[in-house]
Structures are given as structure tokens and as C-alpha cells.
Amino acid sequence: MRLTGKVALVTGATGGIGAATARRFAAEGATVVVTDLDEDRCAALAEELRELGAVAEPRVLDVSDEEAWRRVVAEVAAALGGIHVLVNNAGIGRFTTVESETLETWNEVEAVTQRGVWLGMKHTGPAIEAAGGGAIVNVCSIFGTVGGFGSSFSYHAAKGAVRVMTKNAALHWAQRGVRVNSVHPGFIASGTLLERTSGTPRERAMLEGTPMRRLGRPDEVAGAIAFLAGADSTFMTGSELYVDGGWTAQ
Numbered sequence: 661m662r663l664t665g666k667v668a669l670v671t672g673a674t675g676g677i678g679a680a681t682a683r684r685f686a687a688e689g690a691t692v693v694v695t696d697l698d699e700d701r702c703a704a705l706a707e708e709l710r711e712l713g714a715v716a717e718p719r720v721l722d723v724s725d726e727e728a729w730r731r732v733v734a735e736v737a738a739a740l741g742g743i744h745v746l747v748n749n750a751g752i753g754r755f756t757t758v759e760s761e762t763l764e765t766w767n768e769v770e771a772v773t774q775r776g777v778w779l780g781m782k783h784t785g786p787a788i789e790a791a792g793g794g795a796i797v798n799v800c801s802i803f804g805t806v807g808g809f810g811s812s813f814s815y816h817a818a819k820g821a822v823r824v825m826t827k828n829a830a831l832h833w834a835q836r837g838v839r840v841n842s843v844h845p846g847f848i849a850s851g852t853l854l855e856r857t858s859g860t861p862r863e864r865a866m867l868e869g870t871p872m873r874r875l876g877r878p879d880e881v882a883g884a885i886a887f888l889a890g891a892d893s894t895f896m897t898g899s900e901l902y903v904d905g906g907w908t909a910q
């Protein structure tokens with residue numbers, strides 16, 4: 661119960677890693693603000709968490725929309741008494757290369773995967789400080805650090821930005837009680853990744869390239885997020901935690 665008494669907002673919370681994080685946070689005693697694009701899916705997950713005995717609030721939040729951030733942070737602070745934890749989990753990618761990337765795909769990916777993380781930190785950080793301190797966990801990727809397969813170009817650009825924005829924001833808030841760290845998953849068996857790669861050469865390359873020779877599970881990422889969100893990591897800020905079956909050790 662590492663998050664008892666904490667209010668935690670998770671973005672992209674109805675996807676694979678987001679839902680596992682919301683469930684883990686609920687099990688750790690947090691009040692969970694379940695945010696994503698689809699109202700019904702947010703409501704269903706919040707209901708599931710309530711049935712497990714947690715306090716949970718659904719909110720529609722498009723992370724690329726600054727006005728939506730303003731509204732949701734104000735509503736949550738008023739309704740739940742503050743925010744202590746933010747998980748910037750929403751992210752999208754496109755199978756592009758440096759040559760095939762278009763301005764349209766670049767802007768699409770940047771808006772969610774990079775801008776969304778900045779807006780989340782910008783609008784939630786002050787609320788976390790006002791509530792007496794807490795933690796921001798940015799869900800980055802091994803692709804924020806290494807070049808991967810030489811594809812998903814804009815995704816790499818956005819995740820690289822997330823990795824360094826994390827460190828910059830960590831320094832900004834270092835003496836003000838807001839810790840900021842990043843989690844870097846390798847290949848995780850979440851719905852979208854499986855749908856897009858199942859049976860393709862990419863799936864084989866992911867498995868063969870991962871020293872543990874398996875995909876990770878969303879709950880294995882959620883465990884690392886819960887660690888960085890809670891009281892077991894209070895001297896950690898600006899750090900990056902890899903959950904990748906050994907990929908970046910190579």
C-alpha cells in the first residue's frame with residue numbers, strides 16, 4: 661500500500677500499460693484518476709477499480725490539448741483535494757522512416773507523445789507542489805535512447821525528447837518536492853503492439869533482439885512506475901529505469 665492517501669492521474673489509462681498502472685495504483689491504495697480519449701472506456705475502468713474497493717474518477721483528457729489539461733487538473737484538485745502523482749503514459753507511434761515521415765505523421769506523433777508529456781508536467785507539476793510534493797513518471801521507451809530498427813522516426817524523436825525533458829524538469833523542481841523520472845519499456849505485450857506486429861517479421865525481430873527472448877507484460881512496467889511514484893524512490897529524480905528484458909544492456 662505504497663500510495664495510500666495519494667491522488668494519481670494516469671493518461672492513456674485504458675491502454676495496455678495505462679490500465680495495468682491504474683490497477684496497480686488502486687491495489688497500492690491510491691485514488692486513481694483514469695484519463696483517456698474515450699469516455700465509456702474510462703468509465704468502465706474506473707468502475708472496475710471501484711469494485712476492487714479503490715476510489716477512482718474517470719475523465720476524458722486529450723493530452724495534446726492544453727485547455728483540457730487546465731480543466732482536468734482544476735477539476736481534480738477541487739474534487740479530490742489535490743494531485744500527488746502524474747503518469748504521462750499516453751503515446752502513439754507510426755511505422756515511418758527518416759525518409760517516409762511526412763509533416764502530417766510527424767505532427768501527429770509529436771502532439772501526443774512529446775507535447776502531451778510537456779503539457780502534463782506544466783499543468784500538473786504546480787498542483788503536485790501545492791499538494792505538498794509527489795512524483796511525475798514519464799513513460800518513455802528504449803526508443804528514446806537507442807535507434808532501434810531505424811524506423812518509427814518521429815516516435816524516436818518524441819521519446820528522445822521525453823527522456824531529456826524528464827531530466828530538465830527534474831532539475832527545475834529538485835528542491836520543491838516534485839520528482840520526475842522516466843520508465844523505458846522494451847517490447848511489451850499490450851493490445852496495440854500485438855495487433856500491429858503479430859505474425860510479422862517485426863515480431864520475430866523483437867523477440868530475437870530481446871535477451872530474455874520474450875515480450876514484457878504491462879504489469880511488469882506498472883511495477884516500475886509504482887516504484888518511481890511512491891515512497892521507495894524518494895532520492896531519485898531525473899533518472900531513467902529500463903524495463904526491457906535486457907535490450908539496452910547489449
Ligand SMILES: NC(=O)c1ccc[n+]([C@@H]2O[C@H](COP(=O)([O-])OP(=O)(O)OC[C@H]3O[C@@H](n4cnc5c(N)ncnc54)[C@H](O)[C@@H]3O)[C@@H](O)[C@H]2O)c1
Nearest residue numbers: 672674675676677722723749750751801845847848850852
Ligand atoms: N507496448 C510497448 O511495447 C511499449 C514500449 C515502449 C514504450 N511504450 C509506451 O508506453 C505507453 C503506453 O503504451 P501501450 O503499449 O499501453 O499503448 P496502448 O496503445 O495500448 O495505449 C495507449 C493509450 O493512449 C491513449 N491515447 C492515444 N492518444 C491519446 C491522446 N491524444 N490523449 C490521451 N490519450 C491518448 C490511447 O487511447 C490508449 O488507450 C506509450 O507512451 C508507449 O509509447 C510502449
